[in-house]
Amino acid sequence: MAVLNEEQTMLRDMAREWADNEAPVSAFRKVRNAAPTEGYDTAAWAEMGQMGWAGIVVPEEFGGSAFGYLSLGMVLEQLGRNLTASPLASTAAAAAAIALGGSDTAKAEWLPKIAVGEVVATVAVDEGPNHDPAKIATSVSDGLLTGTKEFVAEGDSAQLFVVAAVDGLYLVSGDTGVTRSTRKMADFRSHAQVTFDGAKAEKLGGPDLTAKVIDLATAALSAEMLGMAEQAFSVTNDYLKTRVQFGQALSTFQALQHRMAKMFTELELMRSAVEGALEAIDAGRSDTDQAVSLAKAIASDALHLVSREMVQLHGGIGMTDEHDAGFYLKRAYVLETMWGNAAFHRERFARLNGY
Amino acid sequence: MASAAELDAPVNPTDAFRKEARDWLAANFPPELKGKDNAMSAIDGPTELSPAEAQWKKAVGEKGWGVPAWPAQYGGGGLGKAEVRVLQEEMARIGAWNPIGGMGVMMFGPTLLEYGTEAQKQEHIPPIARGEIRWCQGYSEPGAGSDLASLQMFAEDKGDHYLVNGQKTWTSGGQWADKCFALVRTDKTRKHEGISFLLIDMTSPGVEVKPIRLISGSSPFCETFFTNVSVPKGNLVGREGEGWTIGKRLLQHERSSLSGGGSAARMFAGKPMGALAREYRGTDEAGRVNDSDLRMRIVRHEMDSRAFALTLRRAALESRSNQGPSAATSIMKNVGARITQDRAELSIEIMGMNGLGWEGEGFSEDELNQTRTWLWGKAVSIYGGSSEIQNNVIAKRILGMLDHQ
Ligand SMILES: Cc1cc2nc3c(=O)[nH]c(=O)nc-3n(C[C@H](O)[C@H](O)[C@H](O)COP(=O)(O)OP(=O)(O)OC[C@H]3O[C@@H](n4cnc5c(N)ncnc54)[C@H](O)[C@@H]3O)c2cc1C
Numbered sequence: 183m184a185v186l187n188e189e190q191t192m193l194r195d196m197a198r199e200w201a202d203n204e205a206p207v208s209a210f211r212k213v214r215n216a217a218p219t220e221g222y223d224t225a226a227w228a229e230m231g232q233m234g235w236a237g238i239v240v241p242e243e244f245g246g247s248a249f250g251y252l253s254l255g256m257v258l259e260q261l262g263r264n265l266t267a268s269p270l271a272s273t274a275a276a277a278a279a280i281a282l283g284g285s286d287t288a289k290a291e292w293l294p295k296i297a298v299g300e301v302v303a304t305v306a307v308d309e310g311p312n313h314d315p316a317k318i319a320t321s322v323s324d325g326l327l328t329g330t331k332e333f334v335a336e337g338d339s340a341q342l343f344v345v346a347a348v349d350g351l352y353l354v355s356g357d358t359g360v361t362r363s364t365r366k367m368a369d370f371r372s373h374a375q376v377t378f379d380g381a382k383a384e385k386l387g388g389p390d391l392t393a394k395v396i397d398l399a400t401a402a403l404s405a406e407m408l409g410m411a412e413q414a415f416s417v418t419n420d421y422l423k424t425r426v427q428f429g430q431a432l433s434t435f436q437a438l439q440h441r442m443a444k445m446f447t448e449l450e451l452m453r454s455a456v457e458g459a460l461e462a463i464d465a466g467r468s469d470t471d472q473a474v475s476l477a478k479a480i481a482s483d484a485l486h487l488v489s490r491e492m493v494q495l496h497g498g499i500g501m502t503d504e505h506d507a508g509f510y511l512k513r514a515y516v517l518e519t520m521w522g523n524a525a526f527h528r529e530r531f532a533r534l535n536g537y
Numbered sequence: 538m539a540s541a542a543e544l545d546a547p548v549n550p551t552d553a554f555r556k557e558a559r560d561w562l563a564a565n566f567p568p569e570l571k572g573k574d575n576a577m578s579a580i581d582g583p584t585e586l587s588p589a590e591a592q593w594k595k596a597v598g599e600k601g602w603g604v605p606a607w608p609a610q611y612g613g614g615g616l617g618k619a620e621v622r623v624l625q626e627e628m629a630r631i632g633a634w635n636p637i638g639g640m641g642v643m644m645f646g647p648t649l650l651e652y653g654t655e656a657q658k659q660e661h662i663p664p665i666a667r668g669e670i671r672w673c674q675g676y677s678e679p680g681a682g683s684d685l686a687s688l689q690m691f692a693e694d695k696g697d698h699y700l701v702n703g704q705k706t707w708t709s710g711g712q713w714a715d716k717c718f719a720l721v722r723t724d725k726t727r728k729h730e731g732i733s734f735l736l737i738d739m740t741s742p743g744v745e746v747k748p749i750r751l752i753s754g755s756s757p758f759c760e761t762f763f764t765n766v767s768v769p770k771g772n773l774v775g776r777e778g779e780g781w782t783i784g785k786r787l788l789q790h791e792r793s794s795l796s797g798g799g800s801a802a803r804m805f806a807g808k809p810m811g812a813l814a815r816e817y818r819g820t821d822e823a824g825r826v827n828d829s830d831l832r833m834r835i836v837r838h839e840m841d842s843r844a845f846a847l848t849l850r851r852a853a854l855e856s857r858s859n860q861g862p863s864a865a866t867s868i869m870k871n872v873g874a875r876i877t878q879d880r881a882e883l884s885i886e887i888m889g890m891n892g893l894g895w896e897g898e899g900f901s902e903d904e905l906n907q908t909r910t911w912l913w914g915k916a917v918s919i920y921g922g923s924s925e926i927q928n929n930v931i932a933k934r935i936l937g938m939l940d941h942q
């Protein structure tokens with residue numbers, strides 16, 4: 183755990199307590215079964231709004247707390263542990279884009295509402311099944327944006343879109359010219375196709391801003407992955423201590439102990455890489471792009487390993503819908519793929535380092 | 538990403554001490570020794586010191602700054618943690634290095650400071666602080682490696698002294714050592730409780746060393762035989778039968794020093810893999826290292842190294858902010874070993890046949906060193922507790938996994 187200041191410690195503890203009491207995995211199961219259009223529990227999201235979580239990266243003058251990305255990451259990590267469905271990561275990334283590039287009017291109009299959870303926002307970049315910001319066809323003429331974005335997180339419910347076009351990032355706030363088609367996916371969260379057909383758009387910034395906002399969104403997502411991996415690991419470790427086979431608890435078998443030790447090792451490296459990226463963002467470091475690719479690649483590999491081992495080490499029970507392991511497995515692969523998988527980020531890391 | 542220098546950047550500068558350290562270093566560090574630290578010296582055995590090296594070692598030894606955190610009354614520097622860090626930063630700044638090292642500094646000294654009597658500390662600590670005495674570690678035996686507690690070397694109580702008989706093996710630097718800290722059996726009926734921690738003079742009659750040659754070609758360690766060696770009772774550290782506890786404490790010091798816990802910068806010294814690959818392999822039209830598979834494995838290695846550097850830094854910050862030793866510490870030895878070995882393997886793969894030279898014409902000095910580094914590096918996942926044993930420790934101590942019934 184990074185060294186936290188008092189505010190951050192309080193925030194983390196509060197988020198952890200809330201997630202454990204109000205949003206355990208059973209709450210996610212309920213959402214999954216009820217299948218609301220939004221893909222999350224709106225009452226729970228309202229509570230998150232009241233606690234100010236959507237405002238963690240919003241400047242104070244616009245009603246946020248400006249605690250920064252490490253703090254946002256702490257909260258997302260706690261939510262990730264319990265697979266809490268919420269539009270927090272997407273909304274925060276969109277808020278950051280507005281705070282960085284929005285006009286004074288746009289900031290004043292949207293940020294205070296975002297900060298209290300009244301408005302759900304998202305960032306729409308990809309136009310195919312794999313993250314590829316180099317392949318963007320969406321364009322804007324006369325302030326009207328046209329293009330189709332695939333797998334937009336929270337695309338089913340977002341009232342506000344931050345959209346990547348060929349020449350940079352735009353804000354689309356109206357519903358005119360915006361069509362959503364639900365994509366039902368393995369993790370039971372919202373990933374809609376969103377078509378913009380001459381939607382009114384306001385420019386936030388050029389390709390530099392697009393790249394920056396993608397990095398922020400990626401780092402936030404990595405924090406959620408960290409929480410998931412920690413929890414998948416700890417649930418598995420507990421299970422091995424109770425399950426008896428061959429007259430022994432599974433936990434006594436060295437072959438399994440070494441697999442757990444290996445996962446633990448990868449988790450420690452994952453935590454350092456993820457916290458490192460969040461800290462790099464907060465410090466405004468010039469090598470933030472590298473730090474983010476490091477975090478996402480390592481996080482993807484570590485979560486991949488842990489989520490698969492969770493199923494394997496649970497044996498038959500891990501294959502059942504009744505058990506939570508499947509939820510971790512499915513969400514894990516979605517998050518690995520989102521904002522670029524490990525291979526994408528390794529390639530980017532090589533390029534950024536000139537080899 | 539943070540460069541190695543950034544990872545070692547000042548955290549809590551204490552300015553008055555910084556000036557003191559800077560002035561003293563300016564007055565005492567011979568500039569011609571800048572960056573001439575030989576990391577392999579502890580392995581290769583004693584080398585003839587140049588006059589400048591001898592002078593530098595003497596100055597540091599007298600000042601106690603080779604062991605800056607040890608108490609001044611025994612010849613240490615008596616510095617606090619923050620000051621030690623400042624001293625390291627100031628040394629790194631001018632390319633100075635610590636000429637005092639070895640097992641006495643890394644593991645025996647800290648253990649003796651904790652468990653030794655006043656007389657033992659006064660006798661043994663100052664010569665270590667001045668770098669005058671070489672210690673070796675008499676733990677492993679032919680039948681006691683990973684299962685150290687099954688050791689058999691026996692010390693029989695003869696009233697005023699012990700009579701020691703038995704064999705140790707893999708004794709690093711045994712042929713150059715003046716003294717040996719050894720685990721011996723003083724009771725054959727009990728496994729762990731029958732072990733004692735004994736200090737043995739290597740010049741005593743009955744001590745014999747036989748160097749063993751390693752796959753890297755060097756012979757940095759020995760089989761060590763003890764035949765009717767007489768050891769004074771005053772050389773027992775702690776109480777009889779308490780050796781296992783003391784010996785394990787020493788292993789903690791050994792592991793933390795082996796995992797590169799000191800300085801991330803040192804661990805990542807040398808040419809970055811990407812640059813090495815461009816040099817040996819060339820690039821394609823897009824400017825990428827030729828061989829995309831190799832290129833990606835370089836990235837994995839580089840990412841692993843950086844995540845490790847960030848973890849070293851995180852663990853240091855966490856323990857400094859008094860959250861106690863971080864759980865991350867337990868993974869350090871294995872990750873450090875894995876990265877060291879990956880680095881060597883990758884370098885050789887990049888260099889091709891040039892990376893596999895043994896001696897003689899046709900290879901650069903760097904290339905020949907690479908072969909040696911590679912082969913020597915195979916030891917890091919074995920000594921000081923093998924990777925498998927480290928995983929056992931993680932599973933049992935950190936994860937609370939259960940003992941086999
Ligand atoms: C270069 C070098 C320097 C050394 N210097 C010293 C020194 O100065 N002083 C000293 O006392 N010793 C020294 N050692 C010894 C070192 O500590 C031992 O080699 C080490 O503890 C392993 O013991 P072993 O070689 O007997 O292997 P073994 O214990 O026989 O192990 C063989 C293999 O089996 C595995 N294994 C063993 N037990 C288990 C288990 N329970 N579960 C899973 N796997 C297991 C091991 O990990 C290893 O892979 C040195 C070793 C090397 C290589």
